[in-house]
Amino acid sequence: MKPTFKITEFDKESLDKFDHWFDNIAFYQGDFEGMASVYTEDAKLMNEDSEIIQGREAIEAFWKAATERAKAVEMKRTKRTEEFGSSCDFAYKRTRLTLEIPVKDRVVTHSIKSITVWKRGADGVWRIAIDISNRNAPLDTSHFTYGVATETQTKPKIS
Numbered sequence: 001m002k003p004t005f006k007i008t009e010f011d012k013e014s015l016d017k018f019d020h021w022f023d024n025i026a027f028y029q030g031d032f033e034g035m036a037s038v039y040t041e042d043a044k045l046m047n048e049d050s051e052i053i054q055g056r057e058a059i060e061a062f063w064k065a066a067t068e069r070a071k072a073v074e075m076k077r078t079k080r081t082e083e084f085g086s087s088c089d090f091a092y093k094r095t096r097l098t099l100e101i102p103v104k105d106r107v108v109t110h111s112i113k114s115i116t117v118w119k120r121g122a123d124g125v126w127r128i129a130i131d132i133s134n135r136n137a138p139l140d141t142s143h144f145t146y147g148v149a150t151e152t153q154t155k156p157k158i159s
Contacts, residue, residue, distance in 0.1 A: 004034030007126040010086040010118065015093060023079050030067040036060035039128045040119055046132040048112075059131075076100040089120040097133070111136040 005021045007014045018038075026034045036059045039045075045053040045062060053062050070077065076099070083094040092115060099110040114133035118126045 004031070004037045007038075007118075008124050010084070010091045010120075010126055012081075012084075015081055015084060019079050019081065019095075023077055027063075027067055027070070027077060030064070030071065032060050032063035032067055035063040035067075039131070040121075043128055044130050046130070048134045070099075073101050075102075086118075091118040091120075091126060092116065093118065 004026070005018060007018055022035060022038070025031070036056050039056050039059050041056050042054065043056060043059060045059050047053065047062070053059055069075075078098045078100070080096045080098075081093060082096055083092075085092060094115045095113070097112040097114060099112070101108045101110065112133050112135055114131070116128050116132070117130040119129040120126050
């Protein structure tokens with residue numbers, strides 16, 4: 001799968017453009033296929049409270065669910081790159097992610113730190129090989145379940 005958005009230079013300008021596309025366009029438009037296309041075929045996504053999600057197809061399913069949940073609760077997502085670097089065909093990017101979720105008469109803020117490890121392919125395009133994120137503080141379970149505000153969305157049915 002060719003990535004929807006291609007990074008051929010691992011520099012601030014390219015990463016800023018990528019973040020804008022990923023977080024402000026693809027995420028809000030529900031372009032989970034495009035989001036998954038920037039991962040390597042055997043990529044691993046390690047999200048809090050879940051097993052390792054491995055492979056582009058599984059990562060696409062993760063982003064599909066995440067974008068749908070975010071849309072359902074009108075969540076606002078903001079990302080800030082704090083550090084990045086590269087050497088040969090590997091690179092890393094450390095970010096801070098803020099999720100703002102409207103709940104009744106206020107906004108609940110959810111803060112996450114993440115690091116992505118990138119690998120440059122034979123085609124010269126950088127793709128995410130490992131994506132790790134975790135919360136800065138435990139979820140307040142009176143407001144959240146499965147990463148979503150409980151007051152504005154029903155709990156998923158468990159079969």
